[in-house]
Amino acid sequence: MNSILDLRVRGDRLGNALLDLAKIGGTPKGGVCRLALTDLDQQGRQWVIERARRLGLDISTDQIGNTFMRRLGKNPKLAPIMTGSHIDTQPTGGKYDGNYGVLAGLEVIETLNDHGIETEAPIEVVFWTNEEGSRFTPVMMGSGVFAGVIGLEQAYAATDIDGKNVKDELLRIGFLGEEKPGDHPCGAYFETHIEQGPVLENKDKVIGVVPAVMGLRWFDCTVHGFEAHAGPTPMDIRVDALQIALKIMQKVVGIAHEFAPHGRGTVGMVQVFPNSRNVIPGQVQFSIDIRHPDSSTLDQMTATLNKYIQEVSKEKQVAIDLKEVSYFPPCNFDDQCIEVIRKSASELGYSQMDVVSGAGHDAIYMKRLAPTGMIFIPCKDGVSHNEIEDAKAEHIEAGANVLLHSMLAFAKPVKN
Numbered sequence: 001m002n003s004i005l006d007l008r009v010r011g012d013r014l015g016n017a018l019l020d021l022a023k024i025g026g027t028p029k030g031g032v033c034r035l036a037l038t039d040l041d042q043q044g045r046q047w048v049i050e051r052a053r054r055l056g057l058d059i060s061t062d063q064i065g066n067t068f069m070r071r072l073g074k075n076p077k078l079a080p081i082m083t084g085s086h087i088d089t090q091p092t093g094g095k096y097d098g099n100y101g102v103l104a105g106l107e108v109i110e111t112l113n114d115h116g117i118e119t120e121a122p123i124e125v126v127f128w129t130n131e132e133g134s135r136f137t138p139v140m141m142g143s144g145v146f147a148g149v150i151g152l153e154q155a156y157a158a159t160d161i162d163g164k165n166v167k168d169e170l171l172r173i174g175f176l177g178e179e180k181p182g183d184h185p186c187g188a189y190f191e192t193h194i195e196q197g198p199v200l201e202n203k204d205k206v207i208g209v210v211p212a213v214m215g216l217r218w219f220d221c222t223v224h225g226f227e228a229h230a231g232p233t234p235m236d237i238r239v240d241a242l243q244i245a246l247k248i249m250q251k252v253v254g255i256a257h258e259f260a261p262h263g264r265g266t267v268g269m270v271q272v273f274p275n276s277r278n279v280i281p282g283q284v285q286f287s288i289d290i291r292h293p294d295s296s297t298l299d300q301m302t303a304t305l306n307k308y309i310q311e312v313s314k315e316k317q318v319a320i321d322l323k324e325v326s327y328f329p330p331c332n333f334d335d336q337c338i339e340v341i342r343k344s345a346s347e348l349g350y351s352q353m354d355v356v357s358g359a360g361h362d363a364i365y366m367k368r369l370a371p372t373g374m375i376f377i378p379c380k381d382g383v384s385h386n387e388i389e390d391a392k393a394e395h396i397e398a399g400a401n402v403l404l405h406s407m408l409a410f411a412k413p414v415k416n
């Protein structure tokens with residue numbers, strides 16, 4: 001190898017590692033179900049740590065289970081250049097969402113090891129706890145606690161649908177670490193991720209340079225109706241919580257269309273009580289996810305939702321609770337990181353374009369602590385949060401190469 005610029009990752013090794021990790025929680029349709037802090041998450045964490053140990057990395061875990069895998073640099077006083085993502089998945093998740101960012105980071109380190117390249121600054125790979133927010137809210141919990149935006153006790157107290165809390169689950173799987181979250185310097189943070197949307201593939205581009213991430217608000221909405229018998233109760237005197245909830249669910253989607261083309265509105269989780277076929281639902285609790293890349297527009301969407309819910313509550317004479325459970329404003333990444341990613345992609349000869357992220361990522365919290373950038377690669381048909389999620393081997397390799405050279409620009413290879 002003549003110069004550092006010729007350095008390339010081993011895409012085959014990274015691809016195989018992704019397929020290996022995907023076996024932990026693998027689903028019949030080829031996806032992954034590895035919910036945060038379950039036994040499968042524990043096994044996934046142990047698999048990644050095992051791989052990191054084989055690379056000679058030092059491992060540390062903080063009090064919310066974020067786990068850091070560090071390669072020493074020549075100058076230990078320098079803050080580490082970090083990369084990472086999450087390995088918890090959706091119930092019908094894919095092999096690449098999150099997992100790609102963690103394993104691409106380990107591939108970068110293995111490539112440096114293979115070539116005996118030392119860097120001035122340490123390099124660190126992290127996996128964050130409960131990025132998905134599927135089992136426990138808020139979303140991006142571990143990185144949010146690390147950035148001091150989410151309180152540790154608030155996170156510990158979060159419970160899943162069975163009433164199990166984060167603290168007990170961290171203890172149970174052996175990942176309630178010593179380190180105080182955030183007590184951990186960071187020189188710069190890069191996250192590599194599949195785009196999870198169709199833009200790169202439609203435009204036939206290999207690398208997505210991410211200037212920004214959409215803002216998000218999550219709510220739990222509870223409609224209080226009145227249980228009664230499905231047979232004898234006449235239609236005109238019913239207080240059917242589900243029929244009232246349906247109006248709000250349709251409004252969530254309607255608001256997203258009202259604020260097209262970037263508005264997003266989703267109802268993904270619904271719990272009907274008592275959930276019996278011959279009882280008029282007395283209570284319905286459902287999730288609301290609204291997003292927009294512009295902060296004031298996201299606020300307008302929220303105000304429209306609140307106003308509508310108040311109108312329905314008055315019209316139907318029922319109590320409707322709306323509780324915000326996650327929020328982060330739109331965030332822009334750092335110009336210096338964006339430039340380094342752009343330069344690396346062009347020097348490597350990859351086509352590229354800017355893509356605003358519709359999905360939230362741990363990088364949005366790291367952006368508050370250090371220069372931060374994200375690298376996207378296409379995923380098949382833009383599909384993610386679905387077991388058929390897929391990505392091309394050459395794109396997996398390309399994203400990791402851009403990560404390698406972007407990190408080296410900050411960590412600085414030692415000149416021999």
Ligand code: HGY
Nearest residue numbers: 131132139358359360
């Ligand atoms: O919801 C999100 O955007 C991310 O997948 N947690």
Ligand code: MN
Nearest residue numbers: 097098131361
């Ligand atoms: Mn993700």
Ligand code: MN
Nearest residue numbers: 090097132385
């Ligand atoms: Mn996800």
